[in-house]
Amino acid sequence: MPERKKLIIEVRANEYAMRARNPHVPWSAEEIGQDAAECRAAGASIVHFHARGPAGEPAFGLESYRAPIRAIRARCDMLVYPTLGAFERPLSAQERVAHIVELARQGEAPDIAPMDMGSTNADRFDAASGWFTTEDRTYINSHATLRHFAHALGEAGVKPQLVCWNLPMLRSATAFLRAGLIAQPAWIYLGLSAASLAHHPPTLRGLMALVDFLPDDVRCEWTVALTGANLLPLAATAVALGGHVSIGVGDHDYAELGSPRNAELVRRVVEMARNCGREPATPDEARAMLGMPARNTVHSTKDLA
Amino acid sequence: MPERKKLIIEVRANEYAMRARNPHVPWSAEEIGQDAAECRAAGASIVHFHARGPAGEPAFGLESYRAPIRAIRARCDMLVYPTLGAFERPLSAQERVAHIVELARQGEAPDIAPMDMGSTNADRFDAASGWFTTEDRTYINSHATLRHFAHALGEAGVKPQLVCWNLPMLRSATAFLRAGLIAQPAWIYLGLSAASLAHHPPTLRGLMALVDFLPDDVRCEWTVALTGANLLPLAATAVALGGHVSIGVGDHDYAELGSPRNAELVRRVVEMARNCGREPATPDEARAMLGMPARNTVHSTKDLA
Numbered sequence: 001m002p003e004r005k006k007l008i009i010e011v012r013a014n015e016y017a018m019r020a021r022n023p024h025v026p027w028s029a030e031e032i033g034q035d036a037a038e039c040r041a042a043g044a045s046i047v048h049f050h051a052r053g054p055a056g057e058p059a060f061g062l063e064s065y066r067a068p069i070r071a072i073r074a075r076c077d078m079l080v081y082p083t084l085g086a087f088e089r090p091l092s093a094q095e096r097v098a099h100i101v102e103l104a105r106q107g108e109a110p111d112i113a114p115m116d117m118g119s120t121n122a123d124r125f126d127a128a129s130g131w132f133t134t135e136d137r138t139y140i141n142s143h144a145t146l147r148h149f150a151h152a153l154g155e156a157g158v159k160p161q162l163v164c165w166n167l168p169m170l171r172s173a174t175a176f177l178r179a180g181l182i183a184q185p186a187w188i189y190l191g192l193s194a195a196s197l198a199h200h201p202p203t204l205r206g207l208m209a210l211v212d213f214l215p216d217d218v219r220c221e222w223t224v225a226l227t228g229a230n231l232l233p234l235a236a237t238a239v240a241l242g243g244h245v246s247i248g249v250g251d252h253d254y255a256e257l258g259s260p261r262n263a264e265l266v267r268r269v270v271e272m273a274r275n276c277g278r279e280p281a282t283p284d285e286a287r288a289m290l291g292m293p294a295r296n297t298v299h300s301t302k303d304l305a
Numbered sequence: 306m307p308e309r310k311k312l313i314i315e316v317r318a319n320e321y322a323m324r325a326r327n328p329h330v331p332w333s334a335e336e337i338g339q340d341a342a343e344c345r346a347a348g349a350s351i352v353h354f355h356a357r358g359p360a361g362e363p364a365f366g367l368e369s370y371r372a373p374i375r376a377i378r379a380r381c382d383m384l385v386y387p388t389l390g391a392f393e394r395p396l397s398a399q400e401r402v403a404h405i406v407e408l409a410r411q412g413e414a415p416d417i418a419p420m421d422m423g424s425t426n427a428d429r430f431d432a433a434s435g436w437f438t439t440e441d442r443t444y445i446n447s448h449a450t451l452r453h454f455a456h457a458l459g460e461a462g463v464k465p466q467l468v469c470w471n472l473p474m475l476r477s478a479t480a481f482l483r484a485g486l487i488a489q490p491a492w493i494y495l496g497l498s499a500a501s502l503a504h505h506p507p508t509l510r511g512l513m514a515l516v517d518f519l520p521d522d523v524r525c526e527w528t529v530a531l532t533g534a535n536l537l538p539l540a541a542t543a544v545a546l547g548g549h550v551s552i553g554v555g556d557h558d559y560a561e562l563g564s565p566r567n568a569e570l571v572r573r574v575v576e577m578a579r580n581c582g583r584e585p586a587t588p589d590e591a592r593a594m595l596g597m598p599a600r601n602t603v604h605s606t607k608d609l610a
Contacts, residue, residue, distance in 0.1 A: 119425055120423065120425060120473055121446075121447060121448055123448050125480065130483055130484055131484055132480070135452060136448070136449045137447075140443055141426075142441045143426055143428050143437050143440040143441070144441045165473075166472055167472060167514065168425055168426070168471050168502055168504070172502050175430065175437070175502060179435055179436055197473055197477050198423075198473045200472055201476070201518070205517055205518070206472075212510055213506070213511075213514075
């Protein structure tokens, strides 16, 4: 029996989650680094994180991102995956990606950065009340902005994750790939949510209404994530279909599982994967599967010349 | 055998289509009125139109809409369905719906008006070149704007069509219905496109990735439309599933069918429907199916008090 494809486990370490229902959300650089090392030992290969201030508030800018990147790399070989400028603060495309570009110029490029592949209303939906908690949040990523991100990340030697919450975003991602603006194999994020109607619903049908539209004329690896609810039941489907898994206490408190640390979630995904004959990918294996250069190669020859 | 549900045929008369490949796109009030009368005779019950200037340019404002509404009503009993303010011109929610509100105040309310149920990138995608013809068009309909539309149209006695190009828009429409902000049965538009990646693709799978998510806890009638390609193959599926059909030379030139007039498209849909045992609904039957008051009732008792 041929070996089945390794499973990439991407940890969604913290997003902008607070600690009311799970005290294990890492905020500081040290906490993020420690959390990453635990997750690496448990079988994860990528750590996605948002910079956070001392009280958990969103933090931005070069130094806010440099510190956790260094804290992770001091402890383990996980692929490092920060985020771009937040949509609460209207910024130009250049400003939103500036910290990534500058880190690359200084030889500290992260490995992966997100491209949220479209525009949408982004009000949080509160299922209990049946209405949105805000009514005027629109998240704008024009195709011009996305083309800038694709170019800037390519120049910086940073792998984009193509973040798709819905079919229009996946269709735009496909257009970018077919136009050659993003290198293959692509790393595609299929996002479900119980708290955002901009995403597909967290059901098998919601997931398949994305998976069914993955292009078959471009090479890609895809992963599933879920905000606001337990991903594990749908992660099993992704594992079975040859997809990957993006999970963490940033997306959901997992109070129903005892509010675990990220590494505990990774361990559960590894168990599930082994039931399906899939071993977790090491960070080096994940790099190879995603077409990324091996470690210790220069990230951006142009900027370091 | 019980009678099958009548089929509502909605004519998408002109949108902003020019006449390069089909000279039968109605522009003037007289042309729109004449086209509507032909379509009524062929079996359609709703006419959706955009006001157009003498050279086919988009036209806006009260009088631009009053003239075609009168031209239609002078000739037939079709349900009259104009549009709101266009997204090329940034306008407030109040401004976008002002002509509808004012027409209602003057006793000339249209029967239906659209609510485009979300925000999205809206660049036209050119399949031949494999890229977008613009890169910075974002179409913003925040939930606050949509709540204003729902209220204003309700006050004006105008039935909203809930326009859904993708699953987030359908999820927002469902939230509005469940919150009681829109009357049931809802009139839901499921839009496919070969020219916009903001829509679902014009395939059976693309259609079903919307139909599968129609809520079963609210009453609704749904219709399918397709911009940039021939709707008839997918219209057959909608007819078979109990949906309705929105078709016209505004959405596609139908050059492959000899660049017909709208009424010819309606005739073809009627033939197809009869093959499935469904008769076209008259305008009065469409009103009843959509929970709208019978003709000649006052549209807005509040404003006319």
